[in-house]
Structures are given as C-alpha cells and as structure tokens.
Amino acid sequence: MVGGAKIFHEMFRIDRPARGFFFEWAYALFGPNPLPWHLAAFLWRITAALGALWTFDILWKDNRRFNFIAALLFAIYPGYFWWISAIEYQPMIASLALQVFSIYFTLMALKTLQVTRYKVRIAYAIGAILTGWSYIALVDYAIGMEAFRFIAVYLLVARESKNSFWKNLPATAKAWAWTILIPLGVVIWRVFFFTNERKATDIGGQLSVFIANPAAASIDWFFQIYKSVLNLSVLAWMDQFPAFVQSMRLRDIAFGLLLAVIVILLVVYAERRIKLSAESKPMDGDQAQITKEALILGGLGMVFGVLPVVMANRHVNITGFSHYGLPASLAAAVFMAAAIELISMQRARMAVLYAVVGFAALSHFSIATNAVTEIKALENFWRQVSWRVPALRPGATLVIHYPLPGMGDGGLALIEAANVMYFPEAKNEIPVHYPLAGLTLNGENLPGILDGTQIDESGYRSHTYTIDYTNILVMSQPTLNSCVHVLTASNPLISEYDPLDVSLVAPRSGIANVIVDSEPVSPPEAIFGNDPERGWCNYFQEADLAAQIGDWERVAALGDEAIALGFSPEDRVEWLPFLKGYAVTGDDGMLNELAARVAGERVVRLQACETLNGIALPLDDNVREIINVKYCKGGS
Numbered sequence: 001m002v003g004g005a006k007i008f009h010e011m012f013r014i015d016r017p018a019r020g021f022f023f024e025w026a027y028a029l030f031g032p033n034p035l036p037w038h039l040a041a042f043l044w045r046i047t048a049a050l051g052a053l054w055t056f057d058i059l060w061k062d063n064r065r066f067n068f069i070a071a072l073l074f075a076i077y078p079g080y081f082w083w084i085s086a087i088e089y090q091p092m093i094a095s096l097a098l099q100v101f102s103i104y105f106t107l108m109a110l111k112t113l114q115v116t117r118y119k120v121r122i123a124y125a126i127g128a129i130l131t132g133w134s135y136i137a138l139v140d141y142a143i144g145m146e147a148f149r150f151i152a153v154y155l156l157v158a159r160e161s162k163n164s165f166w167k168n169l170p171a172t173a174k175a176w177a178w179t180i181l182i183p184l185g186v187v188i189w190r191v192f193f194f195t196n197e198r199k200a201t202d203i204g205g206q207l208s209v210f211i212a213n214p215a216a217a218s219i220d221w222f223f224q225i226y227k228s229v230l231n232l233s234v235l236a237w238m239d240q241f242p243a244f245v246q247s248m249r250l251r252d253i254a255f256g257l258l259l260a261v262i263v264i265l266l267v268v269y270a271e272r273r274i275k276l277s278a279e280s281k282p283m284d285g286d287q288a289q290i291t292k293e294a295l296i297l298g299g300l301g302m303v304f305g306v307l308p309v310v311m312a313n314r315h316v317n318i319t320g321f322s323h324y325g326l327p328a329s330l331a332a333a334v335f336m337a338a339a340i341e342l343i344s345m346q347r348a349r350m351a352v353l354y355a356v357v358g359f360a361a362l363s364h365f366s367i368a369t370n371a372v373t374e375i376k377a378l379e380n381f382w383r384q385v386s387w388r389v390p391a392l393r394p395g396a397t398l399v400i401h402y403p404l405p406g407m408g409d410g411g412l413a414l415i416e417a418a419n420v421m422y423f424p425e426a427k428n429e430i431p432v433h434y435p436l437a438g439l440t441l442n443g444e445n446l447p448g449i450l451d452g453t454q455i456d457e458s459g460y461r462s463h464t465y466t467i468d469y470t471n472i473l474v475m476s477q478p479t480l481n482s483c484v485h486v487l488t489a490s491n492p493l494i495s496e497y498d499p500l501d502v503s504l505v506a507p508r509s510g511i512a513n514v515i516v517d518s519e520p521v522s523p524p525e526a527i528f529g530n531d532p533e534r535g536w537c538n539y540f541q542e543a544d545l546a547a548q549i550g551d552w553e554r555v556a557a558l559g560d561e562a563i564a565l566g567f568s569p570e571d572r573v574e575w576l577p578f579l580k581g582y583a584v585t586g587d588d589g590m591l592n593e594l595a596a597r598v599a600g601e602r603v604v605r606l607q608a609c610e611t612l613n614g615i616a617l618p619l620d621d622n623v624r625e626i627i628n629v630k631y632c633k634g635g636s
Helices: 005-013 016-030 032-060 064-075 088-116 117-137 140-161 163-193 205-210 215-237 243-246 250-278 287-311 329-341 346-386 414-422 446-451 500-508 534-546 551-562 572-585 589-598 602-613 621-633
Strands: 397-401 436-439 456-462 463-468 472-476
Touching: 005 016, 005 446, 016 032, 016 088, 016 117, 032 064, 032 140, 032 329, 032 414, 064 250, 064 287, 064 346, 064 621, 088 117, 088 140, 088 163, 088 329, 117 140, 117 163, 140 163, 140 287, 140 329, 163 346, 205 215, 215 287, 215 329, 215 346, 243 346, 287 329, 287 446, 329 346, 346 414, 346 534, 397 463, 397 500, 414 436, 414 551, 414 621, 436 463, 446 500, 472 500, 551 572, 551 589, 572 589, 572 621, 589 602, 589 621, 602 621
Parallel strands: 397 436, 397 472
Antiparallel strands: 456 463
16 A cells, blocks of 8 residues: 555565466456455365366266366365465465366376377466476475375376386376476476575575484484374364354354354255265266375375475464465365375264354354454454544654453554554665554563663564654553543553553653544544444543543543433543543533442542542632542542
C-alpha cells in the first residue's frame, strides 16, 4: 500500500526473487483486500488436488477408489497450519499446485511414448520443466520432491516392463534423465548466478554446520528427519485439532462435529459411487502390490521431501513450522492412504479412514474458528484505538498488550496495523520507512522499555522503522471483554486483569503522542472490518479522549447517555474517567450512585480514591465528602 507493487522485488531479491514477481502480479490483481487472496488460495488448493488425482490415475490405472482416497487425503491434509494465511503464504500454496502438475506433466510425457505424437510429448515435457522451475523458485526447499518424481517414473516404467528392480533402474534413469534439467537448472542458477544475501537461505552457510562437525550433524539430521516424517505422516492427522478444540466454545465444537459428519457422509457417498462404477471394469493391478508401491512412494517421498529442510537446520512440525512440510504433504497423503489400506478387515479399514477424515475436518474447522476469533479481537482492538486516538505523532513507538497470548502473529503485525491506519499514504522510497514502530509487551522487550534510553534502527526485508524507547505510548486491553486502555504516565488506568508488566511500563507512556485536535482516522473496512454497533467501549473511548483534553462536561454527558442506554463495563476500572467527570462537574448524585458499582472491588476502589483525590480543580463539598466516605474509607 505504501511502497507500491514494485516493492515486492526489493522484499525478496535477497533470497527468493521469484516471489517478488509473484506478489507483484497478485497484488496488481487483488490489492490489499484479503478476500480474493483467500479465494485464490482455495483455487490453487483445488487445482493441486485435481492434479494429484490425475497423477495417481496414471500411476495406478483404474484403481479409482485408492486414487480418490489418496487425492482426498491430500486435499484435506491438516498438517499444514497456514491455510488461514492466504496472503503471506500464497506463493507456497501456488508452488504446491505447480509441483503436482510438474510431476503430472512428466508422467503424461512418458505415457505418450506409446504413440508417435511428438508435439504432445514435447508440450508435456516443456510444461513439466517450466512448472518444475517455477515451484522450486517459489519454494526452494521443495526441491527434495524431485525424488518423488523419480520414484513415480520408476513405478510407471516398472509397470510397463515387468522386470526386476535392477533391470528397471537403468530404464527409469533413461526415461527420467531429461527432468534433471529441473533441479540442475535451479542449482546452477542458485550457485553460480545468484547472490544470496540472507543467511537462513544460503546453501554454503547451512552446509558449513555439517562440515564443521559431520558426525554430530548427521546424527542431528537423522533425528530431525525422523521427527519431521512422524509429524507429516501420523501426528498431522491426530495431534492437530485437540489444542484448538479445547479453546473453543461448546456451540462451535458441536458445529464442528456436525461438519465432520457431513464430510464423512460425502466420502461414503463418493466411495459407493466409485464402487458401483468399478464393478463393470476390472481393476488394473493387484491391490497388495499397489499398496506396497504407494508405501514406498509416500515413505521415500517424505524422507527426501524434508531432507533439504533438515539440511538447512530447520524441521517440520504441525504448528509454526508446518509450511516446511507442505511440499511433502503429497507424499504424506499417499503414505497415509496406503497405511490405511494395509488394514485387512474392511470394516476396521473404513472406520480408520472415516476417523482420519473426521479428524482432518475438525482440525481445519478448529484452526479456522480460532483464527476468526483472533481476527475479530484484532479488529475490535484497532477499531477502539481509532475511536480513542484521532491521530498519532510520527516517531512514536507503540507498546501493546493484546488480550490473547500470541495474538497478531505474536505482535509482529502490530507495526503494520498502526501504520496502515494512521500513515497509509503512498511513498516513492525503497526501503519504506514506517513512521510508527511497535513492540508487544513481553519479557523480551520489557528491559529495554524500562531502561528507556535506547533508540534502535530495525526492519524486515523492504521496510525499516525506528524503535525509540525514549518515546513510547502504552496501550492495553486486559481481556476480550475489556476496552482498550491508552495509558497516561501521571494517572494510568490499570485494570485488575492487567499483567504486572503493564503497571511497570505505564509511567513511561507518553500520552502527548496522541494528537487530539485532528479529524478521527477511518480504518479501511477491507482490513479492519466494519465498525461495530455502538456499545460501552464507544462511550468509554470518547470519554477518555475528552478527559485527555479536560472537557469534563463532555465526559459527564457521555456517562449519562451510556447509563441511560443500559451500558456498563465488564472491567470496572473503566468507570474512572466518568467518576472524575462527575466529580469535576459537581454531580454528587451520580458519584454516589456509582460508588456501589466500584467500591466492592478493592483494587478499583483504591485506584478511584487516588484518582479522585488527585483532582487539582476545586470540588464541591458534597463531592469531597462522597469521595472520602464512599471511595477512600468506605468498604475498607
């Protein structure tokens, strides 16, 4: 939005320049609206699943049921966590589809050897090479799936020749030889023509770990491959959903179970249709042999698929690092389909299959449901900030306490959220410098915030920002039911639900960074959602802003209106601006009435006492008496 679509070249030139072109084209089509990015990711996923089905139909001709199950498991693979992040991970999802079709084009090129259609063969071969280069250019560690291509070619050659393994191997190498252009072309370009500027993706830098200590590195690689393959093949289906389901409401769990049942019934229906159509057509090949081939293809495909990841000192898990396993998910699906087929009893086999499908449906539903909860919480947070903060001074560093652990990608996205909202103007500069910086309030950032003397230049890829610990503004939303509290150093609003860190950094909060004499900012709806219906937090934020400029009549009027409409806070500390407004305007009746709502909570009552006693303006005698009796002595 700020740097323009060309900024993506600068963003990815240091390690994966193909993504710069990909993002430039995608952004030109979709812009910053998330919806078309999600639709595109879904289309890439459907394309990959269809390509997988057609690939399996070549490998195991007329075995429609097994091919359908393998393609189905690939389509609903739950071990990749980031389906919900359709913008940042769009190249990886697209790469998977290109990877599948590169293998499919390879098998089609070999299949047409039986007929003398040179143009068709050449077209398939060119398609295989171009899609092969493309998928590796987008996701370099996916190069390990070239082993899957070789094994698939071997199975096709072996089926035609009916010879032994050692006799089939030379024939396979001959049939596969032209596809060496795919990995070889990428490696030659990467090593001899491209200058990598990022240590994490530098081949030489990563292999230096092995060279320094080959024995220790080899042992570590072995265990990392073992754990990665275990995550890909088994745990992806079993361990993905429990953590998410545990944090869901009963209503959502019930809906998720209903969805899983519907998905299972659709699979039952599809299986029966396939069975009926297969009765009139004999299956090509022995099922036991096909299962054996699929186990080999899937097992070795997973091992070699994760090998480049492990060699780069990374690993595959089913949460944060699940994207490292996405290329090998094709092999994982084949392996799981074959493993289920090993169960001899048909009823048990069907039960396991339906359980696996059900677990996958629950995993996707639970991950998506929790993502929606988090997105709504983020939208609510920044909407409230827009009500409370009309404008921000450039150069400020925002210190944020979100209501959910890890919310907003662990806080990494709060800088973009603030700058998109307050400084969305396009700039003709590379790299882009953000006017606002941001930090999440955690143990890592706390020492620097408390020290308050450092000024650090930081950034990521194509953008930079200045973290100024001497000029911070603290914002906290203690719980999902609380409002956002923009803290002042002199009299901070500290909730009983705030962690201790908020109290520690509050005295450093510079409320002067909030520009009050400005038109309120209007967050873009495509990113921050629609403005919610007016409720308590609208009144609280407007009153807190009015209190900042000393408009106590406005504060009291907002309180009267909110109370008349039946609004009240879940977090009782939010009464404080209104208490101060009523005290200054001399409304002893409302001050007395609200005492019953505040005085019962000792932490809030003590804070109210300190706030009201700290008012420098002259107060009515009745007001002073109520403060002393109801807020500072009553209930002690």
